[in-house]
Amino acid sequence: MSSPTSSALEQYKAQRASLIEQDYLLRRDRLPSEVSDLESEADAVIRRIRTEEAESIWSASHESIPHPFPGMEFLTGKSIIVKTRLFKILSKMPKGGLLHAHLDATVNASYLWSLALAQPAIYVSTSSVLVKETLSSTLPSFKAMPKDFQSAERSLSGDSYTPGTWVPLNAARNSFDPALGGSTGFDDWIIGSMMISPAEAYGTHNTVAKIWNKFTNTFLVAQGLTRFMPIFADYVREFLYSSIEDGISYVEPRINFLTKFMTGEDGQQDIDHKKMVRIFDGVVKEVKDKMKAEGREDEFIGAKIIYSTIRFITPEELDWYLDDCLALKKAFPHLIAGFDLVGNENSLYPLTYYLEQLLRFKERVQKEGIDLPFIFHAGETLGDGTEADQNLYDAILLGTKRIGHGFSLVKHPKLMELCRDRQIALEVCPISCVCSRLTSSMPAHPLPIILNNGVPVALSSDDPSVFGNMGLTYDFFQVLVASEVAGLSTLRTLAQDSIQFSSLEGSEKEVALRAWRARWEKFLAYIIESERDN
Amino acid sequence: MSSPTSSALEQYKAQRASLIEQDYLLRRDRLPSEVSDLESEADAVIRRIRTEEAESIWSASHESIPHPFPGMEFLTGKSIIVKTRLFKILSKMPKGGLLHAHLDATVNASYLWSLALAQPAIYVSTSSVLVKETLSSTLPSFKAMPKDFQSAERSLSGDSYTPGTWVPLNAARNSFDPALGGSTGFDDWIIGSMMISPAEAYGTHNTVAKIWNKFTNTFLVAQGLTRFMPIFADYVREFLYSSIEDGISYVEPRINFLTKFMTGEDGQQDIDHKKMVRIFDGVVKEVKDKMKAEGREDEFIGAKIIYSTIRFITPEELDWYLDDCLALKKAFPHLIAGFDLVGNENSLYPLTYYLEQLLRFKERVQKEGIDLPFIFHAGETLGDGTEADQNLYDAILLGTKRIGHGFSLVKHPKLMELCRDRQIALEVCPISCVCSRLTSSMPAHPLPIILNNGVPVALSSDDPSVFGNMGLTYDFFQVLVASEVAGLSTLRTLAQDSIQFSSLEGSEKEVALRAWRARWEKFLAYIIESERDN
The missing domain is CATH 3.20.20.140 (Metal-dependent hydrolases)
Known part of the structure; x- marks a missing residue:
């Protein structure tokens, strides 16, 4: 068969370019007058890095992250994101x-937690006794108390703890059961109760309704x-x-x-x-x-x-x-x-x-x-x-x-x-x-x-x-x-x-x-x- | 404060109805002349069942399906879908x-597999020796052979199997290593190689690129x-x-x-x-x-x-x-x-x-x-x-x-x-x-x-x-x-x-x-x- 005439091909390519232009016509970032030479040059750099890193970083295998790809689930992808040059560049961008x-x-x-630990007025309580199995699903409550407030309890994790009783924050932290991780376990538990973990988002709470429950709790x-x-x-x-x-x-x-x-x-x-x-x-x-x-x-x-x-x-x-x-x-x-x-x-x-x-x-x-x-x-x-x-x-x-x-x-x-x-x-x-x-x-x-x-x-x-x-x-x-x-x-x-x-x-x-x-x-x-x- | 006049409320509601109408104006299922009384009545039934089952079935807990919801991931939701009255009704719909x-x-x-088992001309081979750990990721190959074809091998799973050698299908099935599940294990392996499992779609192959590999293999x-x-x-x-x-x-x-x-x-x-x-x-x-x-x-x-x-x-x-x-x-x-x-x-x-x-x-x-x-x-x-x-x-x-x-x-x-x-x-x-x-x-x-x-x-x-x-x-x-x-x-x-x-x-x-x-x-x-x- 003969080739389509070069004019037919040219015509097709012109039609195609025009269709793409029309398709993106409404985009607010397509106002052509606004792109400076400097921006064009910088844009080429950004696009090149993106293409390179899609290969060098996102197509490589990463320990404990089985399916990396650009734009992947944020909570698991974050540790890869911070390694990229693109991230480093964007961190300098005026937002x-x-x-x-x-x-x-x-x-x-963690910063909020450091602020809290510096406040002796803050007390903590839980509505149930803390045990290892339910620790991560038990919520801490906080309350600032007047100076003259006296608490009978010095520990949150002992057998003797009566649910609902307020314990001074630092006392609760220092006495936190070693079986629950001691003071480090205490910190992890509190910070975990204010954040959504990958295991929650993509496992235990993997629906909009369930994640909202966790979210409200944070x-x-x-x-x-x-x-x-x-x-x-x-x-x-x-x-x-x-x-x-x-x-x-x-x-x-x-x-x-x-x-x-x-x-x-x-x-x-x-x-x-x-x-x-x-x-x-x-x-x-x-x-x-x-x-x-x-x-x-x-x-x-x-x-x-x-x-x-x-x-x-x-x-x-x-x-x-x-x-x-x-x-x-x-x-x-x-x-x-x-x-x-x-x-x-x-x-x-x-x-x-x-x-x-x-x-x-x-x-x-x-x-x-x-x-x-x-x-x-x-x-x-x-x-x-x-x-x-x-x-x-x-x-x-x-x-x-x-x-x-x-x-x-x-x-x-x-x-x-x-x-x-x-x-x-x-x-x-x-x-x-x-x-x-x-x-x-x-x-x-x-x-x-x-x-x-x-x-x-x-x-x-x-x-x-x-x-x-x-x-x-x-x-x-x-x-x-x-x-x-x-x-x-x-x-x-x-x-x-x-x-x-x-x-x-x-x-x-x-x-x-x-x-x-x-x-x-x-x-x-x-x-x-x-x-x-x- | 005084109530907004009832006319202001009425006006709002009229605006709202009109906006919704305009929003759905392009829908092909909104041509109003086509809805018969019979269809309206049947539609009300369908909608009522849908609402009921969203509660009675999709909000209930189901063994081994942690997050049921209407329209959920098909491979895990299928066993719930087939229990619904809505599914039973839709199965009668002219499509x-x-x-x-x-x-x-x-x-x-499974039906294709039953057809294959009835054909003595069909032979099977694999490109590597079958072991339990890699069975599910090893692909069977099939080929129909002329009547005079002679195979040296009668088993696919023995130590002596030479990868790439063609084995008669039924012989391979009957001699399939009991450690790999015997003939039932053989059937499961073959059928699994032609289907995508929930574990693959939502676990091991949970990206578009990886699922395409499995898909191509099927x-x-x-x-x-x-x-x-x-x-x-x-x-x-x-x-x-x-x-x-x-x-x-x-x-x-x-x-x-x-x-x-x-x-x-x-x-x-x-x-x-x-x-x-x-x-x-x-x-x-x-x-x-x-x-x-x-x-x-x-x-x-x-x-x-x-x-x-x-x-x-x-x-x-x-x-x-x-x-x-x-x-x-x-x-x-x-x-x-x-x-x-x-x-x-x-x-x-x-x-x-x-x-x-x-x-x-x-x-x-x-x-x-x-x-x-x-x-x-x-x-x-x-x-x-x-x-x-x-x-x-x-x-x-x-x-x-x-x-x-x-x-x-x-x-x-x-x-x-x-x-x-x-x-x-x-x-x-x-x-x-x-x-x-x-x-x-x-x-x-x-x-x-x-x-x-x-x-x-x-x-x-x-x-x-x-x-x-x-x-x-x-x-x-x-x-x-x-x-x-x-x-x-x-x-x-x-x-x-x-x-x-x-x-x-x-x-x-x-x-x-x-x-x-x-x-x-x-x-x-x-x-x-x-x-x-x-």
Whole structure:
């Protein structure tokens, strides 16, 4: 047979190129004017390293990790990730803002534990007697006690321990049964109760429902420590500095205000929300001042708070929290960014359950001319047409500023169009999705669908202390290695959009974007230089 | 605070209903005129049972199945599925056509094995000595020998066995080492070599790349048996009858024509493709006649063949296969439906590798006025922007009639639009995707995205003998339980579209659709009746 004419082949290739172009037309990282020569050069370096390491690192065999691949299950893959050159490079990247993280899960669990051990006011108890077989499934409870509190117990692990009795933390640690590992076993047990292990995520708790149980428990444990005022300030400070260390220049954590009071230094549970926010505000100012004094003001723009409560309260209770949020907004207008309802959407109340309250609130802030939007979690589910999935309709109809997770958004062509048109950004948390079993691994995550449909995305870590994905480097890494489409333009767009779609306002946002751009240029130069040195 | 006015609430609810309607507007199962009262009633029954069984069956604990949930990993969930009332009902459903199945994987492995044991001409060998530790990873090879063939070996498992030597099948079975399980161990080993076990899919081979290795091996083993002429006819017959038994009224298997000759009854490998297709044709006619004689002609419309070869051949070799396919089409115009290239898209050649050959072929059949379309596998991958993912562009540009799998299509907004507009149906194989680790379980499968974007779908089983999803009942079951949107309209649309988008022509298709519709009405009546009896 004769060859197809070269013109037929040429025509086909032109058609193909045009089709690919159309297919990616909506992507926010495909605005061609924005790619500088420097970025092109750095992008080529990144892509080459990715291809090389897919072979040299991800195709090699690793002890005790039977199936390595780029974008693999994070909890088992992490030890390989940190060995890569790509990870080292990304750790230097200016990440922009962190727009989806739950405050009580933002600081390394070991660090929180070291803060707790320094507080003699803290006591520990368990609801059952500790035995080796059930140790890892038994939860510690923490409570800061007044100075005059007297405990009859000095040990948590003895036969004589009466469940529910409070034991001084350091006494409990020092007397911890050697059969349970002694003080090291004690530390491992506590830290394990605040984190999700690979064995849990991929074995014992390998469904969305079961992992949520473990997940909720990690918060119960951590909050017993973080909500003690002397720890709280240190905790927030560490969150900010470790974020800065990772290249994050702005944070917008969700703070759970469900509990109406936190515990003060004197062991009294009487620190109200206003006092709590004032502490937060003070730490943010302190860090900003310190950064400025070091000439590093570009590295930290600030922080705001998304007020959150949990979606198991009654509609009447919600009214109290909405009022409380509004009062805080009036007291700290520069700090309160929005309102959210958090918790497992699959088992707790949908937004429609609170419809009257939410509509009324929306009307009220509108009338009062206050900028206090909803920033709802919605669609964090595998359900199709379930209440959790349908929360997406309500989040959008109620005017949500962004969507937390929006994992099931990709099922909804009309909603993707609305998010694109109304510029509702999705707070996408790749590693969180893998740990919570919404997706088996990064290559199965719907992020490429979201990006190809032009929906803005702010990449987020969600609960880094629980999953171990501290900072944003891990999440950016997973995105970059799981797609051949993703490159430096993608990372740039994600980082830039995390500022663009943040709650920063007017000139604040301009300053943040300008500072970020300057750092991005330095990052590109660093990539190219690191390649020359290699 | 005052309540939002009831009109504000009403307005919200109307907006919400309208948004949901728009969101699902493209779905092919939402054409409202088609839902009869009978179907509405039956749908309510199905939905009620689904809700009940989600609780009574899927939330209960099951021995050795730690995490049951609707749509769970098929290989472990199967034993629960068969206990449900929903499965029993779906087994009676008229399924329409089976448009994506590889012939050598369409008959229960145990049945194939019983056919093999009845053939004294068949010999077996292994490439290494069998020991307990490596038994399950050692592959048996089969070969039909001429009558005068003499083997020096009577046993496969003795110390004296020389790897590569052919042993008569029954002798090998009868003499199989008791330490390896004797004849039962022999049977288990062979059948295990043709199927994927839960331990393999979710443990030892838990990545797409590793499962493909095992998968390829199952075909190597099975083809040693299916491509022996006396077995081949029985095999095709059993495929047809077991499909009919499951409510499938038309099949369009892909047959792998890579090997140019199959082995005849005399042990000579000299049965060419024309003779092979003639045998297939004869069996189809025989079954049609028998069904007609029983007054059951509505239950079996017929079968066509999609000619396939493997995407590791050279472009020059492809020319031979394209010529061969065209010659078969001319000899059996009623039987040859199209042409495909099969095999692991992630590791073998992309369509672009064969571009010249494929374009030339397309031009040629067009010029000759022959209806012989491509029906390509494409996008059966987790890759984003990889060659396997990009096969979708080429499949569509080359005019594919349907797309086999198209798993990554959901990433491509423009291609989804093209498939919808040009009515290119996707052959979606849910259970295959779970077994091949493209998706962790059914709730994570992209089918809802495909349906919500109005892309036509033909639900298929792919390799039922390898995965154990014989017929189509299992696949329909998994689709129904993993979505609250899916109901009887969805099943009806999927079944109907499997005829609509088949290679049946003109009046054939009309007959098939008419017959199917009558059976669907009976199925609805059966559902309602079964509810009354319950």
